[in-house]
Amino acid sequence: METTDFSQPIRQSAKGIIVIFVFNLFKFFKKFLVFFIAFGIQVIRKKSFGGVTPTMMYLGLIAMLVFLLIFAILKYLNFKFHLSKDDFHLATGIINKDNTIIPKSKIQNVYIKQNFLQQLINVVSLKIETAGDKKSEIEISALDKPTALLLKKRLFNKISVESEEVEQIETVEKQNIFFRVTPKRLLLEGLSQNHFKSFLLIVTFGYGIYNESKDFLEALELEKHVEGIVNLDETDLFNLIITNVILVIAVVLFSFLFSVAKTFIINFNLEVVENQKTIEINKGLFNKVSLSLTPSRIQNLVITTNRVKQYFGLYSMSVKQAMVNAKQQKNFKIVALEKDQLNYLTNKLLSDYNREGETGKPQPYFVLISALGMLFFIVLANALALFLFGIDMLWINVIYLPFAMFYVYFEYKKSYYIISNNFATLGSGVIDTTTNILETHKIQAIKLKQTIFQKRRGIASVVISTASKSVTIPYVSKSEALSIYNFLLYKVESQDKDWM
Amino acid sequence: MNFTNLEIQAEDLPKVEELVLKPISKSYLKIIALNKLAIYAALIGLVFGFWYFIEKEDNIQFNLWYVLSAVLVLCILNFIISVLAFKKRAYAIREHDVVYAKGLIVHSVTTVPISRIQHVEESRSWLARYFGLATLKIFTAGEAGSDLSIQGLPHLEAKQIKEVISSEINGNN
Numbered sequence: 320m321e322t323t324d325f326s327q328p329i330r331q332s333a334k335g336i337i338v339i340f341v342f343n344l345f346k347f348f349k350k351f352l353v354f355f356i357a358f359g360i361q362v363i364r365k366k367s368f369g370g371v372t373p374t375m376m377y378l379g380l381i382a383m384l385v386f387l388l389i390f391a392i393l394k395y396l397n398f399k400f401h402l403s404k405d406d407f408h409l410a411t412g413i414i415n416k417d418n419t420i421i422p423k424s425k426i427q428n429v430y431i432k433q434n435f436l437q438q439l440i441n442v443v444s445l446k447i448e449t450a451g452d453k454k455s456e457i458e459i460s461a462l463d464k465p466t467a468l469l470l471k472k473r474l475f476n477k478i479s480v481e482s483e484e485v486e487q488i489e490t491v492e493k494q495n496i497f498f499r500v501t502p503k504r505l506l507l508e509g510l511s512q513n514h515f516k517s518f519l520l521i522v523t524f525g526y527g528i529y530n531e532s533k534d535f536l537e538a539l540e541l542e543k544h545v546e547g548i549v550n551l552d553e554t555d556l557f558n559l560i561i562t563n564v565i566l567v568i569a570v571v572l573f574s575f576l577f578s579v580a581k582t583f584i585i586n587f588n589l590e591v592v593e594n595q596k597t598i599e600i601n602k603g604l605f606n607k608v609s610l611s612l613t614p615s616r617i618q619n620l621v622i623t624t625n626r627v628k629q630y631f632g633l634y635s636m637s638v639k640q641a642m643v644n645a646k647q648q649k650n651f652k653i654v655a656l657e658k659d660q661l662n663y664l665t666n667k668l669l670s671d672y673n674r675e676g677e678t679g680k681p682q683p684y685f686v687l688i689s690a691l692g693m694l695f696f697i698v699l700a701n702a703l704a705l706f707l708f709g710i711d712m713l714w715i716n717v718i719y720l721p722f723a724m725f726y727v728y729f730e731y732k733k734s735y736y737i738i739s740n741n742f743a744t745l746g747s748g749v750i751d752t753t754t755n756i757l758e759t760h761k762i763q764a765i766k767l768k769q770t771i772f773q774k775r776r777g778i779a780s781v782v783i784s785t786a787s788k789s790v791t792i793p794y795v796s797k798s799e800a801l802s803i804y805n806f807l808l809y810k811v812e813s814q815d816k817d818w819m
Numbered sequence: 820m821n822f823t824n825l826e827i828q829a830e831d832l833p834k835v836e837e838l839v840l841k842p843i844s845k846s847y848l849k850i851i852a853l854n855k856l857a858i859y860a861a862l863i864g865l866v867f868g869f870w871y872f873i874e875k876e877d878n879i880q881f882n883l884w885y886v887l888s889a890v891l892v893l894c895i896l897n898f899i900i901s902v903l904a905f906k907k908r909a910y911a912i913r914e915h916d917v918v919y920a921k922g923l924i925v926h927s928v929t930t931v932p933i934s935r936i937q938h939v940e941e942s943r944s945w946l947a948r949y950f951g952l953a954t955l956k957i958f959t960a961g962e963a964g965s966d967l968s969i970q971g972l973p974h975l976e977a978k979q980i981k982e983v984i985s986s987e988i989n990g991n992n
Contacts, residue, residue, distance in 0.1 A: 764967070767928040771925075805833065808915075808916065809833065812915035812932050
């Protein structure tokens with residue numbers, strides 16, 4: 320491997336011009352597309368519009384492209400970066416020169432990404448994130464992969480690497496591909512997802528399209544046609560029901576397909592690489608991403624599964640880190656893990672994780688609140704059904720009521736908490752089974768919450784906040800809540816451990 | 820249920836419930852009252868404005884006195900609750916943490932360990948300046964949920980607390 324010298328200011332790969340050009344072109348068209356279409360159609364139709372002939376328009380378009388290309392080339396030429404002993408230097412700007420210096424110790428995350436275009440021309444982009452506001456991100460959009468990897472390694476190395484010996488030790492560093500997802504497991508993962516969400520999404524989407532195209536349909540006089548079908552005799556009521564059933568099945572199938580496709584695109588070739596200190600996640604079909612996890616920065620672990628997934632042995636783990644923006648946070652999710660892989664990973668990320676300690680359940684008050692919520696939902700749904708379809712629709716309660724009972728039952732059943740010496744483990748979920756784990760020394764604040772109604776019953780909730788997420792232990796007895804409160808505070812304040 | 824299987828007895832831990840919280844300055848009630856009254860005045864003004872516009876149209880039934888009394892009752896209820904809730908606002912600074920309690924209908928007691936505080940801020944609106952009060956804002960690294968904002972502290976005290984916490988944070992580094 321040809322080693323790149325980062326100590327001298329260098330440019331990115333020349334292919335960067337293409338990336339910058341296409342990116343700007345895309346951005347440009349996104350902004351002015353409507354305008355262009357409107358203007359273009361006017362010009363082509365009328366041969367001339369405000370003194371602009373089609374030829375002039377095409378010439379203008381070409382000039383625009385050339386301008387963007389020159390802009391991209393200039394931007395490329397003026398984009399130089401290098402590494403000094405402790406800092407990363409970046410010089411940008413065509414007219415206004417910017418010189419950015421980031422101390423290596425302040426770098427929070429380094430991502431390697433590859434979108435579709437970058438995959439085609441075989442370059443990757445490297446993103447450097449620092450703590451603080453979102454604008455402090457730096458993206459180098461075209462590097463060949465070995466250079467990017469080397470740069471990433473150098474950025475994380477706080478002590479500058481000068482001698483070649485160290486270099487060699489680095490390359491020898493154990494890289495163990497710990498987990499690689501198989502297509503079969505991804506398929507199972509996609510199929511066994513909670514389809515309610517995608518179902519609802521598709522229904523609303525379909526409804527939206529129907530509403531939008533209503534006028535259009537009317538214009539085509541389809542409405543009459545449809546009405547003609549609907550208003551046929553009662554013998555055709557059966558047909559109508561069949562049509563509806565088929566429609567529902569089609570939507571369900573579609574939402575299945577949607578879920579599977581989504582799972583495949585996001586998690587294609589998902590790979591978890593175990594380094595000495597960090598864990599690396601690589602995944603994606605059109606947008607390849609490569610992310611590193613640093614155990615010290617992890618705030619919460621969220622493990623989700625459900626009945627069906629449990630049967631197939633599929634577990635997902637989301638890692639919530641501090642100082643990561645919301646968009647990236649989503650990417651820190653590993654799906655389709657097996658049980659022992661999950662346990663291994665949990666132990667790697669949280670050393671000595673255990674669930675010692677008594678398992679606590681919320682008070683029966685939890686059921687009351689949950690049932691009240693469901694009751695509200697059912698009343699609302701009934702009112703809506705009555706309003707829209709008349710008294711006949713009340714039979715829908717035959718479905719609602721058992722569903723509501725199951726919902727409340729499972730919600731209570733799956734809710735629990737374990738406060739052990741160094742960890743707090745919380746269970747929740749209805750259809751999904753969610754396990755939330757956090758280390759007690761990473762707590763940022765604790766809150767005791769009690770409504771005026773709970774006061775009489777002596778019930779309270781505890782909200783535990785870390786730097787990335789707040790979790791709630793719902794509706795425990797006041798004394799229990801206070802003892803959890805005091806214990807966790809004691810844990811945070813008595814140890815002199817850093818939260819990051 | 821308690822934590823008997825752990826090495827520390829839960830009874831020996833410092834207890835937040837035994838802590839005597841200090842109420843915030845009485846003058847802050849005046850600020851709350853003034854703010855609330857301004858909002859109520861705006862609301863009532865809105866009702867009158869609405870009435871003025873709609874009066875000219877015959878087909879819409881709009882009984883001014885019903886609506887006005889409904890709004891007034893809501894305002895009075897809201898005011899009573901705010902005054903009662905005011906008594907619930909209390910705070911305490913312990914050796915290792917800051918405790919703040921508030922809320923009547925949803926009462927909450929939040930504790931932020933001093934070692935987790937990122938920075939402290941003291942801000943004063945012009946009304947607060949007039950009454951010699953200040954708001955102490957405590958920021959942690961967490962989401963918005965874990966930040967504290969203690970309103971209605973006497974200015975001098977807010978300043979002192981800020982100094983104490985700041986020196987504590989810097990001392991730790």
